[in-house]
Amino acid sequence: MSDINHVQDEIIDEFSILEGDRESTIFYIMELGNKLDEFPENARLDENLIKGCQSKVWLTTEEKDQKVVFKADSNTDITKGLISLLIRVLSNRSPKEIIDSDLYFIEKIGMGNIIGSQRSNGLASMIKQMKLYAIAYQSKQNV
Amino acid sequence: MTLNIQNIRGQFPVLNQQVNGKPLIYMDNAATTQKPKVVLEALAAYYTHDNSNIHRGAHTLADRATRAYEKTRSLVREFLNASEEEEIIFTKGTTEGINLVASTYGRKFIQKGDEIIISTLEHHSNIVPWQILCEEKGAKLRIIPVNEKGELEMEAFEKLLTEKTKLVAVVHASNALGTVNPVKEIIEKSHKVGAKVLIDGAQSSAHLDIDVQDLDCDFFVMSAHKIYGPTGLGVLYGKRELLEAMPPYQGGGEMIKEVTFEKTTYNEIPFKFEAGTPNIADVIAFQKAIEFVNELGKANIREHEDALLHYAEEKLKGVKGFIPVGTAAKKVSVLSFLIKGMHPFDIGMMLDAVGIAVRTGHHCTQPLMNRFDIEGTVRASFSVYNTKEEVDKLCESISKIAKLKNK
Numbered sequence: 001m002s003d004i005n006h007v008q009d010e011i012i013d014e015f016s017i018l019e020g021d022r023e024s025t026i027f028y029i030m031e032l033g034n035k036l037d038e039f040p041e042n043a044r045l046d047e048n049l050i051k052g053c054q055s056k057v058w059l060t061t062e063e064k065d066q067k068v069v070f071k072a073d074s075n076t077d078i079t080k081g082l083i084s085l086l087i088r089v090l091s092n093r094s095p096k097e098i099i100d101s102d103l104y105f106i107e108k109i110g111m112g113n114i115i116g117s118q119r120s121n122g123l124a125s126m127i128k129q130m131k132l133y134a135i136a137y138q139s140k141q142n143v
Numbered sequence: 144m145t146l147n148i149q150n151i152r153g154q155f156p157v158l159n160q161q162v163n164g165k166p167l168i169y170m171d172n173a174a175t176t177q178k179p180k181v182v183l184e185a186l187a188a189y190y191t192h193d194n195s196n197i198h199r200g201a202h203t204l205a206d207r208a209t210r211a212y213e214k215t216r217s218l219v220r221e222f223l224n225a226s227e228e229e230e231i232i233f234t235k236g237t238t239e240g241i242n243l244v245a246s247t248y249g250r251k252f253i254q255k256g257d258e259i260i261i262s263t264l265e266h267h268s269n270i271v272p273w274q275i276l277c278e279e280k281g282a283k284l285r286i287i288p289v290n291e292k293g294e295l296e297m298e299a300f301e302k303l304l305t306e307k308t309k310l311v312a313v314v315h316a317s318n319a320l321g322t323v324n325p326v327k328e329i330i331e332k333s334h335k336v337g338a339k340v341l342i343d344g345a346q347s348s349a350h351l352d353i354d355v356q357d358l359d360c361d362f363f364v365m366s367a368h369k370i371y372g373p374t375g376l377g378v379l380y381g382k383r384e385l386l387e388a389m390p391p392y393q394g395g396g397e398m399i400k401e402v403t404f405e406k407t408t409y410n411e412i413p414f415k416f417e418a419g420t421p422n423i424a425d426v427i428a429f430q431k432a433i434e435f436v437n438e439l440g441k442a443n444i445r446e447h448e449d450a451l452l453h454y455a456e457e458k459l460k461g462v463k464g465f466i467p468v469g470t471a472a473k474k475v476s477v478l479s480f481l482i483k484g485m486h487p488f489d490i491g492m493m494l495d496a497v498g499i500a501v502r503t504g505h506h507c508t509q510p511l512m513n514r515f516d517i518e519g520t521v522r523a524s525f526s527v528y529n530t531k532e533e534v535d536k537l538c539e540s541i542s543k544i545a546k547l548k549n550k
Contacts, residue, residue: 022163022496030489030547055488076486115492 004097007089008105015109025114026078033080036087039073050129054118055079057126061133067092068137070130082115082123090130095141098134103127146443152528154179154435165498168533173318173346173477173524174502175368179435182372185428193427196420198397211427216413218433223363224354225380232386232416233426236377237345238268240364241312243379243416244341245272247389248362249310255281257309260338262287262295263514264317264324267507269343273312287313289514293320293469301332308338315347319506319522320469321452321477323351330360339385345369349436349526350445350475355380372432373425379416386412393418444527448476451525451534458538464549465541468520476525481517482541484548490521493544499523499537 002010018024039058048058055076062069070091072083089105090098106112112120152158155177160167169177189211195204197212213228220228234240249272253259259273263286277284285308287300295313304311311333316323330340341362344353349370355363362385367376381389391398391409395418400408409415436444455478459465464483482490491503504519505512512519523537 023493026493026496055486076489078489078492
C-alpha cells in the first residue's frame with residue numbers, strides 16, 4: 001500500500017482534472033461519498049458524533065494489525081465525500097503515520113474555497129479527532 | 144401596470160456580478176434585500192455633505208440632518224398609515240422592536256399568571272423575548288399550532304384566548320414558509336378578551352399593504368433592510384396611549400427631558416425610546432427605499448413576485464423527489480422545499496456553485512421545523528428584481544440535483 005503522501009498526490013491529480021470548476025467539484029465530492037463503506041447502523045450514536053461540525057458526522061475506529069481503521073458517516077452527502085477523502089488518506093495506517101501526517105492535499109485541491117469557512121472548520125475538527133484517536137492508540141501500543 | 148424588471152435591475156449594482164463564474168442569481172431576499180443606487184447614494188451624500196448629530200446642534204448641518212431624519216419618520220408614518228409621527232420609533236430592527244415591547248410594556252403590564260400567545264410560525268426573535276419575560280414574571284407562553292400546510296389553526300387560537308391573555312404576538316408573514324396570517328382577525332379576537340397585539344411585519348412590509356389603523360394592531364415592528372433599505376434599522380409602531388404608558392427602554396441622551404441626580408424626567412414619545420445618537424445616516428437613506436417601493440407600487444411588486452412564485456411552483460410540481468414545505472393558501476414569495484434523500488446544506492451548496500444564492504437550514508424557526516419533523520429547508524425567496532429566466536435557471540438546477548437521488 002502506498003504511503004500517505006502518495007495517496008495525497010493521487011487525489012491532487014484527480015481534482016486537477018476538474019480545473020477548479022465548483023459545480024463539477026461538488027458533484028465529484030458527492031460521488032466519492034456514495035462510495036464510502038457502509039457505516040454500521042448501531043454505531044450512529046451521539047457519542048460517536050464529532051463536535052464542531054455543522055452537519056452530523058459519526059466517526060468510529062478499530063485497531064487491526066497495529067493499524068488504525070476509521071469508519072465514518074454523515075447526514076449530508078458533501079460532508080460524506082470529504083470524509084471519504086480523509087479516510088482514503090488516513091485509514092489503515094499506523095498511529096505514527098497518522099500523527100506525523102501533513103495533509104497538504106486539502107489546500108492543494110483548493111478545498112477551503114470550495115466548501116466555505118463553516119465546512120472548513122468542520123473538516124479541521126474531523127482531522128483533529130482522527131489524530132487524537134491515533135495518539136490514543138499509540139500510547140496503548142507503547143505500553 | 145407591468146413593471147420593467149430590466150430597468151429595475153439596472154438600479155441594483157450588486158446584481159451585476161458573477162459568482163463562481165456564473166451570473167449571480169440572488170434569491171435570499173427574505174433574509175435581506177439588495178439596495179438600489181438611490182439608497183447607496185443617499186448614504187454617501189449624507190456623510191459627504193450633512194454628517195451631524197441631530198436634534199441639538201445649533202448649526203446648519205445639524206439642522207439639515209435633523210430635518211432629513213424627521214422626514215423619514217414622516218414617510219414611515221405614511222407607509223404604515225399610522226395616525227401620528229410620534230407613534231413611529233426607530234430601532235435597530237424587528238428584533239429590537241420586539242425586545243423593546245417585551246421589556247418595557249412587558250415589564251410594566253405583565254403579571255404572574257398572565258398569558259402571552261405566540262404561534263408555531265414565529266422566528267426566534269418573536270419567541271425568546273417572550274420566554275424571558277414569562278420566566279421573569281411567572282407568566283405563561285401559549286402557542287398557536289399550525290396545520291400541515293403551515294397555516295395557523297384558528298380554532299385552536301380561539302380556545303387559547305381567555306381573560307388571562309394579556310398579549311398576542313404573531314408574525315404577519317412567515318419567513319420560513321411564506322404563510323400570510325389572518326392578522327386582522329387575530330387582532331379583532333384578541334381585543335375582545337382585552338389583549339394587546341404585536342404584529343411582526345419583518346417579512347410582510349415589503350410585499351403587503353400595511354395599514355396599522357385599519358388592522359388596529361397595538362404594535363407593529365419591521366426592519367428596513369428587508370425592504371431595500373439599510374441594515375441595522377427598524378421601526379416600532381405603537382399606539383400613542385400605550386407608548387406613553389410604557390417606561391423608557393434605555394437610558395441616555397435624547398430620551399430625557401431633564402436630568403438631576405435626584406430625578407430624571409423623560410422626553411415625550413418618540414424620543415423617549417430613542418436613547419443615544421441614533422442611526423442617522425441609515426434612517427435618512429431609508430427614505431429613498433420607501434420612495435422606491437412607493438414609486439413601483441406594492442401591488443405591482445406583489446403581482447410580479449406572486450407570478451414568479453406560482454411559475455416556480457408549477458415548474459417544480461413534476462420534479463421527482465421535490466418536496467414543497469409550506470403550502471398555505473396565502474403566501475408571500477417564499478419557496479421553501481426539500482429534495483428527497485438530500486440534506487438542505489448540500490442543495491444550497493450545489494445551487495451556490497451555479498451562482499444561485501438561497502438560504503438553507505432552520506431559518507431561525509426551530510420550533511416550526513420540529514413541528515414538521517425536519518432539520519431545515521432550502522428557501523428561495525423572490526424579490527421585485529428577480530426574473531422569470533432566473534426562476535427557470537433555479538428550477539433547472541433543482542431538477543438536476545433532484546435527479547442525483549431520485550432517478
